[in-house]
Amino acid sequence: MELRKKINEVIDFFDAPLGSQIKYYTLFCFVLWSLHLILISLISYFHLLLNHNIRTIGDWIGDRGWALIIISKVLVFYLALQFIRLKSKKINLVRSYFRNSIQLPRKEVIVSLFFLIIGLMGLGRITLNHTLIFEIDRMLLSVVGTFVFFSVDYALLIVLEIFFPLESVIDKNRKLFLFPLLFYYFTYATFIYEQTVSFRLYAFFFLLLYLGEWRRRNWTLPLLFLLAFIIPSYALLGLDPVWNSSYAFFTVTNVISGFSIFILIGFAIAYLHRTQRNKPEYIYRD
Numbered sequence: 001m002e003l004r005k006k007i008n009e010v011i012d013f014f015d016a017p018l019g020s021q022i023k024y025y026t027l028f029c030f031v032l033w034s035l036h037l038i039l040i041s042l043i044s045y046f047h048l049l050l051n052h053n054i055r056t057i058g059d060w061i062g063d064r065g066w067a068l069i070i071i072s073k074v075l076v077f078y079l080a081l082q083f084i085r086l087k088s089k090k091i092n093l094v095r096s097y098f099r100n101s102i103q104l105p106r107k108e109v110i111v112s113l114f115f116l117i118i119g120l121m122g123l124g125r126i127t128l129n130h131t132l133i134f135e136i137d138r139m140l141l142s143v144v145g146t147f148v149f150f151s152v153d154y155a156l157l158i159v160l161e162i163f164f165p166l167e168s169v170i171d172k173n174r175k176l177f178l179f180p181l182l183f184y185y186f187t188y189a190t191f192i193y194e195q196t197v198s199f200r201l202y203a204f205f206f207l208l209l210y211l212g213e214w215r216r217r218n219w220t221l222p223l224l225f226l227l228a229f230i231i232p233s234y235a236l237l238g239l240d241p242v243w244n245s246s247y248a249f250f251t252v253t254n255v256i257s258g259f260s261i262f263i264l265i266g267f268a269i270a271y272l273h274r275t276q277r278n279k280p281e282y283i284y285r286d
Contacts, residue, residue, distance in 0.1 A: 017164040018171045024160055025153075025179065028080055029186035036072040036190050058193070065194030065242035066145030072190075073152045084159060093162050103218035108275045112268040116229050119264045124252030126237055129245050138247040142235040145242070150226055153183055154208055158219060172213065180205040195241035199258025203265045204230050210269050215276055 013019040040061065047057045061068065085091055105113075120126075157179060166172050184202040191197065211221040238245030238252050245251035 017166050020164040021160040032076045033190045061193050066141045070145050070148050073148050077152045101218045102220050116268050124256045125254045126250045129251040133246050146231045146234045200261045203262040207265050
């Protein structure tokens with residue numbers, strides 16, 4: 001009876017909003033992992049037909065890492081959107097969300113953004129990259145790849161939140177800490193061949209999720225920090241997990257650990273949280 005009770009509790013959890021979001025996001029990540037594994041296997045198969053060794057295959061995959069990531073994520077996200085359109089009548093709510101959930105950046109948001117940029121440059125002691133390989137197509141691919149890499153998962157979580165809205169503050173806090181962990185874990189499991197996966201992924205995705213709920217639900221603040229902080233960190237400051245600083249104008253002279261970035265982001269979030277508590281808003285539009 002005790003075992004049956006536990007099983008029923010698990011079933012009830014995954015039928016609840018937070019459990020449903022976890023369930024469908026995990027399914028998305030599993031499909032992404034499966035498709036990407038098939039893609040890597042096909043690439044390896046054709047290379048082996050040409051008598052290329054394992055090192056050559058690894059170098060080829062790493063050299064085209066961002067392209068493979070973009071193809072995998074966009075294709076699976078497209079399939080997910082088709083499934084959503086076929087299975088649900090709530091698609092209009094998604095359009096309404098993107099039309100109405102707009103929040104313009106305030107003074108404290110701009111302060112936090114500059115704090116993160118300056119703090120990151122200070123931690124890494126950013127200098128000019130004298131070994132830069134100037135290839136504009138690679139630079140653009142790094143920018144587009146970073147945008148797709150983060151925005152696909154974030155957009156999916158927006159859709160899941162609309163379909164399975166969380167009412168409990170406890171569940172919202174659980175989501176804030178849990179989904180960056182799932183993002184980090186599945187990235188490590190899926191794209192280990194293309195990029196150096198570090199804990200900074202957790203910190204970056206945590207920041208996006210927090211900003212999406214700061215003061216009121218929105219998608220514009222996460223977009224701002226993605227475009228103005230995360231993408232420049234990867235494409236310009238040499239933190240690109242696929243190509244490192246090979247195609248970046250700047251490079252780091254100090255290794256920046258994922259923990260250091262998490263602490264840096266933690267200070268920015270603490271500042272935003274404090275300003276929200278000191279100047280709460282009681283009437284707003286979702």
